[in-house]
Amino acid sequence: MKGFIDAIREINFTIDSIILFNTLLNAVIIFLAVYIVLLLVGLQPLYALIPSFLYLVVHLYRGITKSKAVIVEERYDKLKDKLRTAVDNIQVENPVVDSLQSEVVSQIKEVEVASFINTNKLSYNILVAVLLCFAIIFLTVFGIKFFDISAVFDRISNPFSIVNRGGASDIEGSIMSASEGGSIDDIYGEASVASLGDQNLDIQIKSITQEISVRDIKDVEPRQFEEVFPNEIFVESAETCLECGYQGFGPAEQELIKNYFLKTTQ
Amino acid sequence: MTHYKQVFDAMIKEVNKVVIGQDKVVEQIIAAMLCDSNVLLEGYPGVAKTMMVRTIAQLMDLSFSRIQSTPDLMPSDVTGTYIINESKGKREFEFQPGPVFANIVLADEINRATPKTQSALLEAMQEKQVTSGNTTYELELPFFVLATQNPIEQEGTYPLPEAQLDRFLFKIKVGYPSFDDEIKIVDKYTSVIREHKLKPMFSKHHLISLQGITRQVPIANDIRERAVKIIAATRVNKEIIQYGASPRASINIILAAKARALINGRNHVTLEDIREMAFPVLRHRIILNFEAERKGMTTDDAVLRILEHVK
Numbered sequence: 201m202k203g204f205i206d207a208i209r210e211i212n213f214t215i216d217s218i219i220l221f222n223t224l225l226n227a228v229i230i231f232l233a234v235y236i237v238l239l240l241v242g243l244q245p246l247y248a249l250i251p252s253f254l255y256l257v258v259h260l261y262r263g264i265t266k267s268k269a270v271i272v273e274e275r276y277d278k279l280k281d282k283l284r285t286a287v288d289n290i291q292v293e294n295p296v297v298d299s300l301q302s303e304v305v306s307q308i309k310e311v312e313v314a315s316f317i318n319t320n321k322l323s324y325n326i327l328v329a330v331l332l333c334f335a336i337i338f339l340t341v342f343g344i345k346f347f348d349i350s351a352v353f354d355r356i357s358n359p360f361s362i363v364n365r366g367g368a369s370d371i372e373g374s375i376m377s378a379s380e381g382g383s384i385d386d387i388y389g390e391a392s393v394a395s396l397g398d399q400n401l402d403i404q405i406k407s408i409t410q411e412i413s414v415r416d417i418k419d420v421e422p423r424q425f426e427e428v429f430p431n432e433i434f435v436e437s438a439e440t441c442l443e444c445g446y447q448g449f450g451p452a453e454q455e456l457i458k459n460y461f462l463k464t465t466q
Numbered sequence: 467m468t469h470y471k472q473v474f475d476a477m478i479k480e481v482n483k484v485v486i487g488q489d490k491v492v493e494q495i496i497a498a499m500l501c502d503s504n505v506l507l508e509g510y511p512g513v514a515k516t517m518m519v520r521t522i523a524q525l526m527d528l529s530f531s532r533i534q535s536t537p538d539l540m541p542s543d544v545t546g547t548y549i550i551n552e553s554k555g556k557r558e559f560e561f562q563p564g565p566v567f568a569n570i571v572l573a574d575e576i577n578r579a580t581p582k583t584q585s586a587l588l589e590a591m592q593e594k595q596v597t598s599g600n601t602t603y604e605l606e607l608p609f610f611v612l613a614t615q616n617p618i619e620q621e622g623t624y625p626l627p628e629a630q631l632d633r634f635l636f637k638i639k640v641g642y643p644s645f646d647d648e649i650k651i652v653d654k655y656t657s658v659i660r661e662h663k664l665k666p667m668f669s670k671h672h673l674i675s676l677q678g679i680t681r682q683v684p685i686a687n688d689i690r691e692r693a694v695k696i697i698a699a700t701r702v703n704k705e706i707i708q709y710g711a712s713p714r715a716s717i718n719i720i721l722a723a724k725a726r727a728l729i730n731g732r733n734h735v736t737l738e739d740i741r742e743m744a745f746p747v748l749r750h751r752i753i754l755n756f757e758a759e760r761k762g763m764t765t766d767d768a769v770l771r772i773l774e775h776v777k
Contacts, residue, residue: 281735282734285684285689294682300734
């Protein structure tokens, strides 16, 4: 009987291991597939953990609670009905049950672990997982995206954003409010435009090429503005505020600066 | 366990020398004996019911008696009675055992006996004892009653009530032999007058130990549940069945399946055993409703339908 119990334990452990491995592999594939989908629609890709975790839990529970004797009997006709009967009567001690257990132990030796592994399906799953990984790398490097759901959500949640594309009256209204005593910082646009998630994006704007390099993140260096300014600025500043200099901005300058920030967000 | 199969195969082969073409019936009678229970044989006259039982009794070295039931048969004719014995000038009552005091009792045409006589026999079946007057006499074990019924000539009979039919493990239908078998029977019994002397294959003590081994045969949980579901289905299927089988049928079907497994040399019960034993176990335990009878359905048809529906 001890030999029989050991054999049953070994079978249970082996089959449970196979079920765990298969379920994990399938969960990884689900994770990768959902990750790609979320990446393409602009949502947080790590949310893919949720469905893959749910799948893992549900299928693992189902697999482990299924009778291992039934799984073995499905593949080995010789053990049909015998293994199940012997397992169900494992606590019974009589000559007939003993002979059944001995018979089952001798026939279990013919059971091969490889018979429970579908190598074709396993190879296919591994291949799919590898391809999905490459797809994720490809999409990330080239920044491919179908549409950005998060931006849609942002617009829905902030309908009165100062950065929105309203008509000219909106611009005038905001300029008027700024000129009527609003903070001069308002003309620089929404601070969230220059932030990525919770992290403020400190970028260096190359004035010549007008390119934004994500990789070159460093502290903003103070620059001496010695470039030639447009004539309109000198003209207007001469006409409207000779004493302001660069400390104060007239409405026209404010409009200019606001247009600048608006165009950078487009 | 294969040894048991060889023994029972040899026994059936020996019976086949006397009774041809009834192997399945013989197997079911042996199964009933392994279950330590009784059998109701239903068959037309002349299909070797009596000869079959007598032959099995010889092979198992069991004492055999036959009771021919008639309407005037009294209970004391079955159980025994007190007679006055005169010896040495003294007269005293002495109990004279009746034909029930045998290992195998064949009650022919039990439905012809009066209910009172039937009940005397049925008490012996159930309790394995006989009460005469104020004294109870134990019957020698093993004890089996094989009762027979004629499916025709039902006039003037006293059909066994359902409560008493339930006490029989099996109701076995003894049919006619096939054409080839009948040719062999004709050849055997028209050529010479033979007396079939069969050697016992095992003793009554072996039979008693085999009865214990039968109950030790293990059964899987799902097969056990399927068997009980089959019996329970007879109680809920009101389309064709008016009255279903009792929990005694659940016990009997599993016991019979274990006996069949042992006869076939297996140390476990299979679903096939349950399906095969469902017919003799349920045949006499379910009562069809009027609609089913109107359609000409038999109890076997009802059992088959239940087996198909229960998963």
